[in-house]
Amino acid sequence: MEYKLELIDVCKSYGNKKVLNNLNLKVASGEFLVVLGPSGTGKSTLLRTIVGIEDIDSGRIIVNGEDVTKKPPNKRDISMVFQNYALYPNMNVFKNIAFPLKMAGVPRDKIKEKVENVARLLKIDSELNNSVTRLSGGQKQRVAIARALVRDPQLFLLDEPLSNIDARVRYTSRQELKRLQKELNYTFVYVTHDQAEASNIADRVAVLHNGIIEQIGTYEELYNRPVNTWVGDFIGNFPMNFIDGSELGYNEKIIGFRPTWVNEESNGIEVEVSLIDIEESNYFIHCTYKDKNIVFQSKNKYNVGDKIKIGLKKFNVYENGILKDVINEEAIS
Amino acid sequence: MKSKNIGTYIIAIILSIVFIYPLYVLVLITFEPTYLTFDRLYPYQIPVVFTLSNLEVSFKNLSLVYPVIRSTEVAFIVAFLALMLSIPAGYGLEKLTARLSNRIIILMFIVNMMPALVIAIPISVYFIKLGLENTVIGIALAQELVVLPISVFIMLGGFRSLPSDIENQALVDGATLKSAFIRILLPLIRVPALVTFLIAWMTSWDEFTYAVIISPVKPTFPVDLYDYVSRGEPFVASSFALIVTIPVIIVTVVLQKYLKGEYLSGGLGGV
Amino acid sequence: MRIKRYKYLLFVLPALVYVLVFSFFPAASVVYLSFKSNSVFTLSNYYGIVKSDLAGAIADTLIVSIGALFIQLFFAILIANILIKSLKGNKVFSTIFIIPYGISTVVAAFVFSLILSPLGGFANSTLVSFGFKPVDWYSTYYSELGVVMFSDFWKNTPLVALILYGGLSGIPPSISEAASVDGAGPFRRFIYITLPNLAPYIAIALLIRGVSEFNIFALPLVLIGYYPPLMNTLVYEFFTTPATTPYAYAAATILLIIILVFAFIIIKLGGASRYEK
Numbered sequence: 001m002e003y004k005l006e007l008i009d010v011c012k013s014y015g016n017k018k019v020l021n022n023l024n025l026k027v028a029s030g031e032f033l034v035v036l037g038p039s040g041t042g043k044s045t046l047l048r049t050i051v052g053i054e055d056i057d058s059g060r061i062i063v064n065g066e067d068v069t070k071k072p073p074n075k076r077d078i079s080m081v082f083q084n085y086a087l088y089p090n091m092n093v094f095k096n097i098a099f100p101l102k103m104a105g106v107p108r109d110k111i112k113e114k115v116e117n118v119a120r121l122l123k124i125d126s127e128l129n130n131s132v133t134r135l136s137g138g139q140k141q142r143v144a145i146a147r148a149l150v151r152d153p154q155l156f157l158l159d160e161p162l163s164n165i166d167a168r169v170r171y172t173s174r175q176e177l178k179r180l181q182k183e184l185n186y187t188f189v190y191v192t193h194d195q196a197e198a199s200n201i202a203d204r205v206a207v208l209h210n211g212i213i214e215q216i217g218t219y220e221e222l223y224n225r226p227v228n229t230w231v232g233d234f235i236g237n238f239p240m241n242f243i244d245g246s247e248l249g250y251n252e253k254i255i256g257f258r259p260t261w262v263n264e265e266s267n268g269i270e271v272e273v274s275l276i277d278i279e280e281s282n283y284f285i286h287c288t289y290k291d292k293n294i295v296f297q298s299k300n301k302y303n304v305g306d307k308i309k310i311g312l313k314k315f316n317v318y319e320n321g322i323l324k325d326v327i328n329e330e331a332i333s
Numbered sequence: 334m335k336s337k338n339i340g341t342y343i344i345a346i347i348l349s350i351v352f353i354y355p356l357y358v359l360v361l362i363t364f365e366p367t368y369l370t371f372d373r374l375y376p377y378q379i380p381v382v383f384t385l386s387n388l389e390v391s392f393k394n395l396s397l398v399y400p401v402i403r404s405t406e407v408a409f410i411v412a413f414l415a416l417m418l419s420i421p422a423g424y425g426l427e428k429l430t431a432r433l434s435n436r437i438i439i440l441m442f443i444v445n446m447m448p449a450l451v452i453a454i455p456i457s458v459y460f461i462k463l464g465l466e467n468t469v470i471g472i473a474l475a476q477e478l479v480v481l482p483i484s485v486f487i488m489l490g491g492f493r494s495l496p497s498d499i500e501n502q503a504l505v506d507g508a509t510l511k512s513a514f515i516r517i518l519l520p521l522i523r524v525p526a527l528v529t530f531l532i533a534w535m536t537s538w539d540e541f542t543y544a545v546i547i548s549p550v551k552p553t554f555p556v557d558l559y560d561y562v563s564r565g566e567p568f569v570a571s572s573f574a575l576i577v578t579i580p581v582i583i584v585t586v587v588l589q590k591y592l593k594g595e596y597l598s599g600g601l602g603g604v
Numbered sequence: 605m606r607i608k609r610y611k612y613l614l615f616v617l618p619a620l621v622y623v624l625v626f627s628f629f630p631a632a633s634v635v636y637l638s639f640k641s642n643s644v645f646t647l648s649n650y651y652g653i654v655k656s657d658l659a660g661a662i663a664d665t666l667i668v669s670i671g672a673l674f675i676q677l678f679f680a681i682l683i684a685n686i687l688i689k690s691l692k693g694n695k696v697f698s699t700i701f702i703i704p705y706g707i708s709t710v711v712a713a714f715v716f717s718l719i720l721s722p723l724g725g726f727a728n729s730t731l732v733s734f735g736f737k738p739v740d741w742y743s744t745y746y747s748e749l750g751v752v753m754f755s756d757f758w759k760n761t762p763l764v765a766l767i768l769y770g771g772l773s774g775i776p777p778s779i780s781e782a783a784s785v786d787g788a789g790p791f792r793r794f795i796y797i798t799l800p801n802l803a804p805y806i807a808i809a810l811l812i813r814g815v816s817e818f819n820i821f822a823l824p825l826v827l828i829g830y831y832p833p834l835m836n837t838l839v840y841e842f843f844t845t846p847a848t849t850p851y852a853y854a855a856a857t858i859l860l861i862i863i864l865v866f867a868f869i870i871i872k873l874g875g876a877s878r879y880e881k
Binding site for chain 3: 338341342344345348349351352353354355356358359362371373374375376377378418419421422424425426428429437439440441442443444445446447448449450451452453454455456458459474475477478481482483484485486535538539541542546554555556558559562563567570571574578581582583584585586589592593596597
């Protein structure tokens with residue numbers, strides 16, 4: 001398998017704080033990898049070390065088979081879209097997009113052709129002569145992406161590029177970004193804290209926490225088989241429910257299950273309803289079980305205080321916080 | 334609401350009179366014959382006669398022109414040197430932690446607190462040895478000391494107000510440190526640079542202490558004016574003072590939009 | 605990472621070294637020369653200045669500096685508050701308020717010497733024409749210092765006002781509006797909202813102006829000459845009088861010590877850390 005990017009044992013600290021702690025990551029060519037994590041976990045730092053703005057303390061960074069660890073950013077052939085787009089306010093849209101080509105010494109007529117092509121691709125060709133300070137958030141983001149695309153680099157890094165634009169525009173931008181990436185067969189490393197975004201566009205999602213990748217896989221994998229209780233808790237609209245396993249014959253272990261893995265059956269465990277969430281046409285029933293909060297999805301609308309019995313269609317077994325076993329429906333009955 | 338504004342207007346007008354009155358007096362003594370101003374115990378406040386004879390006397394005395402030329406030369410050197418030193422310094426300080434950079438700025442201000450005379454007197458001794466006494470360069474080098482802290486402070490503010498990651502973006506886009514600085518950063522800091530230049534220029538134009546100690550024989554304009562005043566013949570220089578002051582006031586007023594407080598206090602709030 | 609960050613110190617060094625070299629060597633030679641008289645080491649220079657009014661000069665300088673700073677601050681806040689209101693004619697006012705900044709100190713001092721003469725002068729001319737008695741602005745020691753302070757206020761308030769105006773325009777109006785909804789009147793809004801938000805700008809203005817106030821020289825030299833003595837005029841008097849030139853070094857050394865102690869106190873009082881907020 002050919003990797004576009006490999007991080008090997010990368011360490012980075014600020015003072016005493018370890019931001020990246022022996023981090024390993026491999027990104028395949030043409031892959032759309034989303035790095036997901038709570039804020040302040042070093043997602044941006046990760047991108048900054050890959051692109052070379054920040055040096056790493058130890059480890060190696062390999063881009064397209066070449067070790068770039070010691071190279072400055074301008075020699076790494078990586079594009080990056082910063083969170084605030086970092087457009088050059090003293091240049092118009094055309095000059096912003098043309099800047100990387102100019103730096104690479106591309107002839108003038110070639111620059112014009114390339115800029116116009118990429119502008120057409122991103123539907124900003126009518127804005128080329130405008131000042132970047134006048135653009136809307138969505139347009140700014142397009143200019144930033146156009147500037148990243150125009151020089152056809154090995155790798156694209158995007159640092160929460162959609163966080164500064166309207167919710168509605170965000171959704172379409174997301175789809176467009178995904179389409180662009182697939183059409184041009186580019187490799188994207190995309191940082192976000194937004195799970196919806198991650199589940200929507202990622203080929204694979206890497207969950208970054210405490211300076212390491214806790215788990216990497218498709219969003220479904222992360223949702224269904226979180227490798228540890230932290231990931232289970234982090235992934236999903238509702239955290240995974242965790243209860244003591246002894247009830248179900250798993251002594252000293254913890255049982256984890258998603259709200260959708262629950263069915264209401266008379267021979268299950270008894271829980272008391274404490275709160276009801278309505279989402280679209282489903283009810284999410286919050287209830288307490290032995291001082292623990294549990295959420296499950298139901299078609300029935302219960303009342304607060306109701307005592308009901310639930311069973312599990314499937315569940316995961318965790319020992320010392322680590323995934324041990326995945327038990328499906330058949331196994332229970 | 335309306336009555337409150339009237340109060341504000343009254344205060345504003347009183348302050349305006351206070352601020353403009355000395356300039357008015359300067360105009361008065363320039364264009365009024367001396368028998369109505371200098372020579373009277375209670376000078377006339379209202380212009381009754383208009384004369385250009387004071388100005389003629391001043392301009393006949395061409396020796397007044399040289400100090401003005403010298404002051405102008407010194408001011409431009411001081412302002413250019415301030416840019417040369419403060420732009421890199423502001424750039425560097427912005428990269429350091431706010432804690433360290435603030436300390437360096439404070440250190441520069443505190444060093445500047447030493448009475449200028451304490452510094453000027455021994456400097457003049459060195460400058461005599463170096464042949465810099467009574468030279469434009471000598472005055473400029475000494476005055477630079479006065480303007481550097483505020484210049485660095487303004488430029489630090491300029492760099493702190495740049496969009497974050499703009500320099501990083503340039504590096505990622507293939508620029509070297511040098512080309513990122515020249516093509517991206519320099520155009521973006523032109524306003525704080527202009528403010529620095531202006532303040533340095535004005536400070537030098539105004540500076541007296543170093544000038545009087547280092548260049549007593551070939552005085553700058555303020556020193557020369559002081560010499561006339563202390564010799565008891567101020568009327569020769571006073572009309573000349575107005576003529577050289579007016580352009581500076583005009584420049585100040587025209588460029589006042591750049592002299593906004595946010596540039597003067599630009600280093601604030603950087604974390 | 606450490607090294608990468610500190611390499612940026614290199615950019616700061618030229619300016620920093622400039623300031624330190626141009627201050628340190630002169631300061632060191634002042635100390636050295638203060639012990640020399642006719643090329644022998646002696647304390648005679650210090651005996652010489654004991655007879656003079658160095659203590660008075662220091663006290664006067666403090667009075668003038670602190671007094672001038674307060675007056676400037678007061679009027680600068682007033683002016684900034686006027687300019688921040690969108691009054692008709694504000695452009696004119698802001699233009700007028702900046703004029704003193706464009707007039708050099710010696711010119712200003714000269715004009716004020718004409719306005720505030722001990723006998724007659726433009727100010728008294730105004731008073732007399734309104735039927736008041738003329739005032740001798742130089743009648744007492746402290747009124748003379750007052751003349752210096754007033755001229756200083758006139759020349760330097762614009763700069764302070766500019767800085768504070770910048771600070772005021774940075775305070776979002778919504779904060780003040782919220783406070784008025786919460787029942788705070790204009791005075792309380794000023795005390796609890798405006799002033800705290802303005803504090804860092806006031807600190808900057810005080811730092812920038814304070815340095816210059818300590819160095820006040822041209823204004824008193826033109827307006828009051830060598831008496832009442834201020835630190836700089838006293839040293840200058842020693843320096844320009846051939847017989848007492850070495851005394852200037854001794855006086856300067858004492859000033860240096862005072863400044864160093866003063867700077868040390870400022871740093872210890874956390875002037876730096878407060879500024880960092």
